[in-house]
Amino acid sequence: MNTDQIMQIALDLVGFPEIPGDSTIYVPGDDIQRVAIGVDMEAAELLLAMQIGAQCVIAHHPAGGTAFSRYHEVIRKHVDLMVNAGVPQPAAEEALQPLLQKTSILMHKKNHDHNPSVARFLDMPYMNVHNPCDELGRRIMHDTIQAHLTATSTLQDVVDALMTLAEFQHAHTRIAILMGKPETPAGRVVVAHGAGTNGGASVAKAYFDHGIDTVIYIHIDPEEFENLRRSARGNLIISGHIASDAVGLNPFIRALENKGLEVIRMSGL
Numbered sequence: 001m002n003t004d005q006i007m008q009i010a011l012d013l014v015g016f017p018e019i020p021g022d023s024t025i026y027v028p029g030d031d032i033q034r035v036a037i038g039v040d041m042e043a044a045e046l047l048l049a050m051q052i053g054a055q056c057v058i059a060h061h062p063a064g065g066t067a068f069s070r071y072h073e074v075i076r077k078h079v080d081l082m083v084n085a086g087v088p089q090p091a092a093e094e095a096l097q098p099l100l101q102k103t104s105i106l107m108h109k110k111n112h113d114h115n116p117s118v119a120r121f122l123d124m125p126y127m128n129v130h131n132p133c134d135e136l137g138r139r140i141m142h143d144t145i146q147a148h149l150t151a152t153s154t155l156q157d158v159v160d161a162l163m164t165l166a167e168f169q170h171a172h173t174r175i176a177i178l179m180g181k182p183e184t185p186a187g188r189v190v191v192a193h194g195a196g197t198n199g200g201a202s203v204a205k206a207y208f209d210h211g212i213d214t215v216i217y218i219h220i221d222p223e224e225f226e227n228l229r230r231s232a233r234g235n236l237i238i239s240g241h242i243a244s245d246a247v248g249l250n251p252f253i254r255a256l257e258n259k260g261l262e263v264i265r266m267s268g269l
Contacts, residue, residue, distance in 0.1 A: 029125025038267025
């Protein structure tokens with residue numbers, strides 16, 4: 001199998017016609033039978049993968065190159081998620097501006113070629129698959145919640161629904177209700193995941209302002225949480241970053257194994 005075929009497996013899982021901006025093949029490779037995969041796979045993991053006989057390294061999180069320079073394209077998927085939940089397009093666009101600006105500024109300080117250059121020196125096929133797995137995870141989380149949700153469901157019921165997934169049962173973190181109480185009615189629930197990163201305070205507030213009662217982020221920066229708590233009323237649940245990523249990564253890994261690849265899990269998996 002080659003790196004293009006591995007990427008296509010991920011795209012097919014969610015029906016994507018093309019590789020999203022936060023995913024890429026840094027170093028292509030052919031005749032791959034054994035891969036090392038993890039949430040964060042950087043220079044140290046590339047060296048380790050070579051030592052243990054892996055023939056390709058697959059990271060989840062973007063690790064440089066176009067996955068950094070085109071990252072903003074995936075951030076914009078927050079607009080689609082908001083509009084699908086009933087937020088008017090102009091309000092969704094406005095809510096996303098703080099995150100787009102923050103992302104643009106942060107990308108200027110990153111070393112875009114650090115990890116890819118190490119992979120090239122090692123002649124190690126190297127790629128990352130981010131948004132396809134995140135979108136798959138979002139769908140699984142959404143469907144799991146909706147299968148358990150009723151008109152009288154509480155925030156604890158939402159947490160309990162997510163806890164039926166093995167990734168949350170075995171997580172190092174616990175799902176947290178940051179705004180609201182366990183007995184608070186859940187109302188309308190949105191899993192705001194699969195758009196690069198969490199939308200911060202402004203995106204969550206846009207949901208709250210347009211009929212969504214409960215927003216689920218997989219993580220949030222403390223300063224964004226404080227801003228949201230001061231400026232908005234609604235329920236916020238944090239499901240946990242690595243466990244939530246694993247919800248989408250594990251089906252991808254199973255698909256690779258079904259194609260005959262040997263998969264070495266590390267770095268959060």
